[in-house]
Amino acid sequence: MVFSPELAEIRFGCGLSPVQARPQSPAAMVDALLAADVAAQAFPIEPFPAFRARLVEQKRLARAMRQADSPARQAVLKDENRARNKQTRRESILWFGQSLLRWVHTSQGFRERLVHFWADHFTAQGKRGAMTHGGLPYQEEAIRPNISGRFEDLLFDAVTHPLMVHYLDQRSSIGPGSEIAREKPNAGLNENLAREVLELHTLGVSGPYTQADVRQLAELFTGMGYLPHKGFIYRAKAAEPGAETVLGKNYGGAKARLGDVRAVLRDLARHPATAEHVATKLAVHFLSDAPPPELVAHVAARYRETRGELTEVYRALLEHPLAWEPGLQNVKPAFDYVASGCRALALSAERMTGAKPNHLKRVFLGPMKMMGQPWLRPAGPDGWSEDDSEWLSPQGQAARIGWAMSAPTRLTPDLIDPRAFLDHALGPYASPVLRRQVHGAETREEGVGLVLMSPSFQRR
Amino acid sequence: MTDIPTRRQVLNRALALGCSAAASPLLTPLSLAQTPGQNRLVVIILRGGMDAIDVIRPYGDPDYRLARPTLAVGSAQPDLDGFFGLHPAFKNLMPLWKKGELAFVQAVATPYRNKRSHFDGQDLLEGGLVKHDAARGGWLNRAVQLVPGAEMQTAFGLGQGVQRVLVGSAPVAHWAPDADLSLSPQTLDRARQVMSEDPEFSQAFAQAVALSSGGARDRKPEQGKGPSHVNIARYAAEQLRGDTRVVTFSLNGWDTHRDQSGGLARAADRLTQAILTLRNELGNAIWDKTTIVTMSEFGRTVAENGSRGTDHGTGGAMILTGGAVRGGRVFGDWPGLAEAQLFQGRDLMPTADVREMTGWVLKWALGLNTADLERQVFPGLQLGSDPGFLL
Numbered sequence: 001m002v003f004s005p006e007l008a009e010i011r012f013g014c015g016l017s018p019v020q021a022r023p024q025s026p027a028a029m030v031d032a033l034l035a036a037d038v039a040a041q042a043f044p045i046e047p048f049p050a051f052r053a054r055l056v057e058q059k060r061l062a063r064a065m066r067q068a069d070s071p072a073r074q075a076v077l078k079d080e081n082r083a084r085n086k087q088t089r090r091e092s093i094l095w096f097g098q099s100l101l102r103w104v105h106t107s108q109g110f111r112e113r114l115v116h117f118w119a120d121h122f123t124a125q126g127k128r129g130a131m132t133h134g135g136l137p138y139q140e141e142a143i144r145p146n147i148s149g150r151f152e153d154l155l156f157d158a159v160t161h162p163l164m165v166h167y168l169d170q171r172s173s174i175g176p177g178s179e180i181a182r183e184k185p186n187a188g189l190n191e192n193l194a195r196e197v198l199e200l201h202t203l204g205v206s207g208p209y210t211q212a213d214v215r216q217l218a219e220l221f222t223g224m225g226y227l228p229h230k231g232f233i234y235r236a237k238a239a240e241p242g243a244e245t246v247l248g249k250n251y252g253g254a255k256a257r258l259g260d261v262r263a264v265l266r267d268l269a270r271h272p273a274t275a276e277h278v279a280t281k282l283a284v285h286f287l288s289d290a291p292p293p294e295l296v297a298h299v300a301a302r303y304r305e306t307r308g309e310l311t312e313v314y315r316a317l318l319e320h321p322l323a324w325e326p327g328l329q330n331v332k333p334a335f336d337y338v339a340s341g342c343r344a345l346a347l348s349a350e351r352m353t354g355a356k357p358n359h360l361k362r363v364f365l366g367p368m369k370m371m372g373q374p375w376l377r378p379a380g381p382d383g384w385s386e387d388d389s390e391w392l393s394p395q396g397q398a399a400r401i402g403w404a405m406s407a408p409t410r411l412t413p414d415l416i417d418p419r420a421f422l423d424h425a426l427g428p429y430a431s432p433v434l435r436r437q438v439h440g441a442e443t444r445e446e447g448v449g450l451v452l453m454s455p456s457f458q459r460r
Numbered sequence: 461m462t463d464i465p466t467r468r469q470v471l472n473r474a475l476a477l478g479c480s481a482a483a484s485p486l487l488t489p490l491s492l493a494q495t496p497g498q499n500r501l502v503v504i505i506l507r508g509g510m511d512a513i514d515v516i517r518p519y520g521d522p523d524y525r526l527a528r529p530t531l532a533v534g535s536a537q538p539d540l541d542g543f544f545g546l547h548p549a550f551k552n553l554m555p556l557w558k559k560g561e562l563a564f565v566q567a568v569a570t571p572y573r574n575k576r577s578h579f580d581g582q583d584l585l586e587g588g589l590v591k592h593d594a595a596r597g598g599w600l601n602r603a604v605q606l607v608p609g610a611e612m613q614t615a616f617g618l619g620q621g622v623q624r625v626l627v628g629s630a631p632v633a634h635w636a637p638d639a640d641l642s643l644s645p646q647t648l649d650r651a652r653q654v655m656s657e658d659p660e661f662s663q664a665f666a667q668a669v670a671l672s673s674g675g676a677r678d679r680k681p682e683q684g685k686g687p688s689h690v691n692i693a694r695y696a697a698e699q700l701r702g703d704t705r706v707v708t709f710s711l712n713g714w715d716t717h718r719d720q721s722g723g724l725a726r727a728a729d730r731l732t733q734a735i736l737t738l739r740n741e742l743g744n745a746i747w748d749k750t751t752i753v754t755m756s757e758f759g760r761t762v763a764e765n766g767s768r769g770t771d772h773g774t775g776g777a778m779i780l781t782g783g784a785v786r787g788g789r790v791f792g793d794w795p796g797l798a799e800a801q802l803f804q805g806r807d808l809m810p811t812a813d814v815r816e817m818t819g820w821v822l823k824w825a826l827g828l829n830t831a832d833l834e835r836q837v838f839p840g841l842q843l844g845s846d847p848g849f850l851l
Contacts, residue, residue: 198578
């Protein structure tokens with residue numbers, strides 16, 4: 001149970017690559033998080049502030065439609081809106097391509113894994129119009145820059161992000177005693193975000209909170225909103241006046257301020273139940289469905305000692321001997337599966353740069369949906385399942401096998417020799433049985449497909 | 461020990477839904493079971509927390525309008541019984557109500573309290589225990605296994621995920637019609653060798669092969685025309701006309717935190733269409749032996765929230781319909797909506813357990829006895845007196 005560069009890359013990174021250097025120690029893996037984000041620089045994705053221009057434009061068109069003086073004018077505006085939405089959808093598919101290329105070409109695999117982990121922990125989805133495509137811009141702004149800081153900062157940026165505020169209905173939650181509520185008698189609270197912050201983002205569902213805490217937190221959250229041209233805003237006029245009590249502690253007072261939201265999120269982030277919840281989720285995600293309790297305890301202790309200093313939390317995970325059990329365990333989710341396949345194939349950025357959205361849909365997004373993971377569309381705010389059984393359905397396996405047999409030759413027409421590919425993809429994890437079958441394969445497609453469908457390649 | 465349906469069975473079942481089904485976010489898995497006997501049971505899980513108070517509207521309760529200033533508008537129509545009105549999006553079910561084939565049970569809940577989490581709430585709803593225990597599977601699975609001579613043949617769903625209510629020691633596979641494997645016999649053999657090193661993969665692979673090998677080329681998939689919930693209902697009806705006796709699926713979209721009047725109407729419309737499709741496709745003789753029951757993980761807050769919606773609550777409702785239902789009545793003890801009558805001052809107070817009501821449905825549909833229901837299916841539950849909602 002010792003560190004190995006191959007296991008580091010398979011279990012904690014994006015999978016083995018024939019061209020990228022492997023990390024040489026746990027310390028190097030953490031240090032890489034503090035170095036420049038090379039993959040994001042090489043493969044940019046539209047950041048949220050730029051994405052907001054699309055929301056501004058949408059709002060302008062909506063207003064013009066309301067004010068249009070003729071049905072003909074209205075129809076023209078409607079078409080323009082539709083065309084813009086279509087354009088945004090096409091571009092968002094290209095951003096998916098960039099995400100994939102980051103995974104394929106990074107030398108900081110642990111960073112990509114953490115971005116995906118936290119983006120899932122803080123699942124947020126657009127529900128209408130252009131916002132529907134805001135998932136990756138949200139990650140660029142709220143998640144990616146925060147994965148190696150303090151959990152409380154990540155929490156604050158994710159929870160106050162316009163996409164989260166939109167997704168969990170926070171914008172329409174108005175303090176019943178607020179200034180706005182006096183003008184709109186039906187205005188009132190919406191508990192959705194407050195509940196998920198306690199249940200999913202911080203303490204966990206078995207944490208020590210009650211319905212009263214949900215309610216008080218919802219009152220404290222009133223005032224949080226966003227505007228297309230400004231991004232996140234805090235409207236004191238919508239905020240419930242007076243103090244609120246969450247987990248026995250008072251927040252706020254005479255004047256409503258965003259500082260109180262920051263304070264309660266900081267306290268929730270530093271709560272021991274959050275330490276336990278985050279440590280367990282990390283261990284389940286990186287190790288197995290039932291991780292060793294002593295390892296979870298070790299990670300949670302470090303979290304508590306450092307008040308959620310994430311690089312230290314990761315260090316605790318990586319330094320524990322049980323993190324390096326040699327047997328591969330978790331089954332990769334669909335994206336990780338296809339992306340690590342592309343990494344083993346050393347899919348070139350040049351082949352992807354000219355790719356049309358429809359091509360990406362055919363080769364990646366469609367198959368991922370069949371594998372049970374439509375891109376950025378989990379069923380609810382709890383994100384994707386960590387249960388291996390979720391990815392082991394016969395249907396999902398059939399989709400993986402279909403992809404393994406057909407995609408590699410479409411992606412790399414000059415398909416690699418499967419015997420070499422076996423070493424590229426699995427290194428020391430190629431079993432004698434697999435080696436024999438791959439060496440005996442009739443065609444390159446078949447040989448490469450067998451490697452990719454093998455249990456060793458699907459686990460990590 | 462895995463029952464694998466023949467390819468023909470699978471094609472017959474799976475293709476009926478067509479390809480459009482897999483793409484719908486509202487599509488959820490569907491599971492089937494065969495038992496002897498003639499009674500049919502359809503369990504529809506309404507995910508997200510159905511607002512009982514907005515579906516079966518207590519317009520006769522003076523506190524109702526106070527709690528729901530915008531949602532209560534026009535609530536007496538269509539009228540059910542002089543106290544409750546039905547949400548207008550369900551109006552096409554009124555002929556069933558008038559025939560006595562539609563009933564409601566108000567103010568019911570699972571034992572789940574306080575945290576109001578969808579995910580825990582659904583686990584408990586489908587598990588049917590006081591405390592969730594994944595290892596014990598779902599209540600419907602436990603119930604079906606108690607039926608003498610029941611053939612626990614594969615129940616499989618379509619789409620993503622699994623329907624926990626039928627999960628258990630009976631084999632479950634899930635399948636989407638367009639996930640087809642086409643491997644040459646040689647490749648198939650190599651793949652089998654490769655998978656043989658890992659029992660979990662080996663099993664999934666064997667099922668995948670059984671479900672699709674030989675290629676589906678000899679039969680053209682019937683493209684499912686129309687929305688997926690209608691296709692699911694049509695498909696369920698087709699199975700219930702054959703050997704299938706129990707079907708379960710779920711419909712999403714009930715989590716109406718915001719602008720509930722629109723969201724609930726859409727969800728209600730889907731459910732109405734699903735029910736009426738079942739009604740029409742089953743035919744009179746089978747409909748007379750059928751009970752359709754809906755349940756949801758919890759109800760919603762009595763008071764409207766600030767977004768013309770409602771938040772997670774406790775007491776909810778069940779809908780019962782079918783030729784076997786003694787309907788035209790709203791069952792359940794109405795607890796009232798005055799603040800002191802609410803659960804924790806906010807939610808509809810549950811006056812009965814969803815599992816108790818379900819127990820009576822199972823007693824009828826599967827012929828189970830009280831002792832088995834109280835010990836095996838819902839351990840620790842007291843079945844109480846017969847509410848009398850089935851013929």
